[in-house]
Amino acid sequence: MRSRFAALSASLILAALGATMAIAQAPPPGAPAPSRTAEGAPIPADAAAALVRVLEDPEARDALIALLRQDPDLAGAAATAPEAAQPEAGSLAQRVGVYTKEAAETASEFVVQVVRSLSGLSGLMSDAGGAGLQRLGEALLRLAMVAGATIGALFLLRWSARPFYRSLDRRAARSGLVGRAITIVVALLVDAATVLLAWGGGYAFALLAVGDVGQMRLQSAYFLNAFLFVEAIKVGLRLLLAPRHAHLRVLPFSDLSANYWHFWAARLVGFAGYGILFFVPLVNTTVSVFVGRGLRVLVVLTAALMAVVVILQNKSSVARSIKEYGAGLSGLSARRGFYVLGSLWHILAILYVAALFVIAVSRPGRALEFMLGATVQSLLIVAAGMVVIAVISRAVTGGMRLPEDIRARLPLLEVQLNRFVPTILKVVRTTVLVAVVLGILQAWELVDVAGWMETDSGARFIAGLFGAILTILVALGIWLVVSSWIDYRLNPSFGTVPTARERTLLALFRNAALITVVVAGLMMALSELGVNIGPLLAGAGVVGLAIGFGAQKLVQDIITGVFIQFENAINEGDVVTVGGITGTVERLTIRSVGLRSVDGIYHIVPFSSVDAVSNFMRGFSYHVADIGVAYREDVKEVKRLMEVAFERLKEEQGVNLIGPMEMFGVQELGDSAVIVRSRLKTLPGKQWAVGRAYNERVKEVFDEGGVEIPYPHLTLYMGEDKAGNAPPLRIRRDRDPATGSAPRPDADAAAGGVTLASAAPDPA
Numbered sequence: 150m151r152s153r154f155a156a157l158s159a160s161l162i163l164a165a166l167g168a169t170m171a172i173a174q175a176p177p178p179g180a181p182a183p184s185r186t187a188e189g190a191p192i193p194a195d196a197a198a199a200l201v202r203v204l205e206d207p208e209a210r211d212a213l214i215a216l217l218r219q220d221p222d223l224a225g226a227a228a229t230a231p232e233a234a235q236p237e238a239g240s241l242a243q244r245v246g247v248y249t250k251e252a253a254e255t256a257s258e259f260v261v262q263v264v265r266s267l268s269g270l271s272g273l274m275s276d277a278g279g280a281g282l283q284r285l286g287e288a289l290l291r292l293a294m295v296a297g298a299t300i301g302a303l304f305l306l307r308w309s310a311r312p313f314y315r316s317l318d319r320r321a322a323r324s325g326l327v328g329r330a331i332t333i334v335v336a337l338l339v340d341a342a343t344v345l346l347a348w349g350g351g352y353a354f355a356l357l358a359v360g361d362v363g364q365m366r367l368q369s370a371y372f373l374n375a376f377l378f379v380e381a382i383k384v385g386l387r388l389l390l391a392p393r394h395a396h397l398r399v400l401p402f403s404d405l406s407a408n409y410w411h412f413w414a415a416r417l418v419g420f421a422g423y424g425i426l427f428f429v430p431l432v433n434t435t436v437s438v439f440v441g442r443g444l445r446v447l448v449v450l451t452a453a454l455m456a457v458v459v460i461l462q463n464k465s466s467v468a469r470s471i472k473e474y475g476a477g478l479s480g481l482s483a484r485r486g487f488y489v490l491g492s493l494w495h496i497l498a499i500l501y502v503a504a505l506f507v508i509a510v511s512r513p514g515r516a517l518e519f520m521l522g523a524t525v526q527s528l529l530i531v532a533a534g535m536v537v538i539a540v541i542s543r544a545v546t547g548g549m550r551l552p553e554d555i556r557a558r559l560p561l562l563e564v565q566l567n568r569f570v571p572t573i574l575k576v577v578r579t580t581v582l583v584a585v586v587l588g589i590l591q592a593w594e595l596v597d598v599a600g601w602m603e604t605d606s607g608a609r610f611i612a613g614l615f616g617a618i619l620t621i622l623v624a625l626g627i628w629l630v631v632s633s634w635i636d637y638r639l640n641p642s643f644g645t646v647p648t649a650r651e652r653t654l655l656a657l658f659r660n661a662a663l664i665t666v667v668v669a670g671l672m673m674a675l676s677e678l679g680v681n682i683g684p685l686l687a688g689a690g691v692v693g694l695a696i697g698f699g700a701q702k703l704v705q706d707i708i709t710g711v712f713i714q715f716e717n718a719i720n721e722g723d724v725v726t727v728g729g730i731t732g733t734v735e736r737l738t739i740r741s742v743g744l745r746s747v748d749g750i751y752h753i754v755p756f757s758s759v760d761a762v763s764n765f766m767r768g769f770s771y772h773v774a775d776i777g778v779a780y781r782e783d784v785k786e787v788k789r790l791m792e793v794a795f796e797r798l799k800e801e802q803g804v805n806l807i808g809p810m811e812m813f814g815v816q817e818l819g820d821s822a823v824i825v826r827s828r829l830k831t832l833p834g835k836q837w838a839v840g841r842a843y844n845e846r847v848k849e850v851f852d853e854g855g856v857e858i859p860y861p862h863l864t865l866y867m868g869e870d871k872a873g874n875a876p877p878l879r880i881r882r883d884r885d886p887a888t889g890s891a892p893r894p895d896a897d898a899a900a901g902g903v904t905l906a907s908a909a910p911d912p913a
Contacts, residue, residue, distance in 0.1 A: 299351030424448035624670030777822030
């Protein structure tokens, strides 16, 4: 059963106690269980022997089965036999419980089978075992001539072909890739021909020189078939490793590595092949089936342990070679894959050997067929996955290139498409990896993926999965269409130039569309997978309500932002004052506004902190010019000169001016100046540039007209006497310019004068 076999390796420890109890209840090793009829009476010895002969003969066994099926009583009994109760599909806990129960029972049966098989070897100690050993020795002596003739023929043929192999090796060293491949194929054919000739010679010797002419013992056929199988595998090993001829070697191994791996691989193949295909059948026919079964398990176990020892001995060297090879690859994923493979190769190899041991013990009839088929299928699946990933990676590595006219109209479309390339690669790699893993599990019959896909639940899941993928692709296409349309509307090179209001609304619409597409696509994809999205929507409503109570500030931000947009109070590019901060609007969302002040600082102001919005960019603007002149200047002359300055300004900033200058007149009589005010109407956002230019023109005109632009003055008032005359002001220097000496402090105090600091005399 596939499900039980899938859990075999994972449940060995769990079943150890049950296996021990089962072994304790089993009959003693080597003691055959008494055969009984349905009524409990012992079966006669001759009848039991006849039944054994029938069961050992495939044709007789099939005939017996057909005969039993024709018996109406047996057929009726089989038809009325109660079927085994199948566990009903229940909850997840019930299914897991049934699965673990079957896994534990399967593991227990496997352990019991191994122990019982090995205990069969103790039958050699009985009297029957001694007689069987004697028959085994006689059979081996008779087979010695056949084995010697076959192996001797192979040795002579291979020795005769050595000069030819050396010639092929030299030719391969001088040839190119195609010539070397042809030479390797020729060497393979010659090597296979020597094996076939030796095998045919062995058959001829067994038929003509041993026993009666034209007759061959079954034991000789066992040996010759095992010889052909083992030597055929060794031919493949010599093709890959070629220990004596480096230029005929397929794998890129050094001479030392090739000889090492060929040595151990050939011995493992010879030990397992001759042991299972020759010695086990020979023991079955000469000693007993129980001893042969134990010998088969012992051979497989010994070969598995030898393989594990070789793997662990070469753990570090092979890992280093795999990592070094992966480091030379160009792709990052390939390098990572080979690094992981180098770190885990010994674990994978040991698992493979363990699987081989389990299959050989639990399925002796089809172990070789199953292992070869599963191994070949696994290799093909892995190779197909690598090819798919390589082709897709090569196709999208350089990115997507759109035609020039499309790039001109939609400048961000190519960038957006290329942003999806890494994500697409990750999704493809993950999908291929999952497919490869499922394919390998299917090949090893660990998971019946194909059978599950044929069930109703499997078909629904596959259909839902494809529907979810299609939904995601459609959502992605909708987002690309919407985003491309927004990019086209914001592109000033095509169509109408977007206004500030359009730029703001399109940016907000892009964010809203992204959120809508993501949420709707996710919900629809989950619905396609069979997930009930009703509770999700209800839960989202509850979460939204909780957020509304717990994050009132956030809700206030959003509501205020919505009304600000409805009233068209702020657009991107406007110069505004919000929350006491003045700057240019660079980013506007439904919750906050991003400002860049004149000193370059970027401010994010949430709308909940905005009480008023001051926009400097609505319709038109004004520059208010407050010009200060000295009190002695004629105000009418000042106004005339300001008009002259405005006329000069129109020559420079005429495109930014709207209408004539408004002259307001004297605005204020200040401490040191008379303030004359005028106002210039400009385009939105041009008031600052116009104001700076107008100030420059006023300065030029005032300098030409001799109009004083005052600055703060300080007047010293010393008082008056009764006659209205100002008292004399005594001034002295803090140093005598002639002598350079300082005056006497008492003289200064007596004079009651004011001390003035004088500059040091010019050294010139």
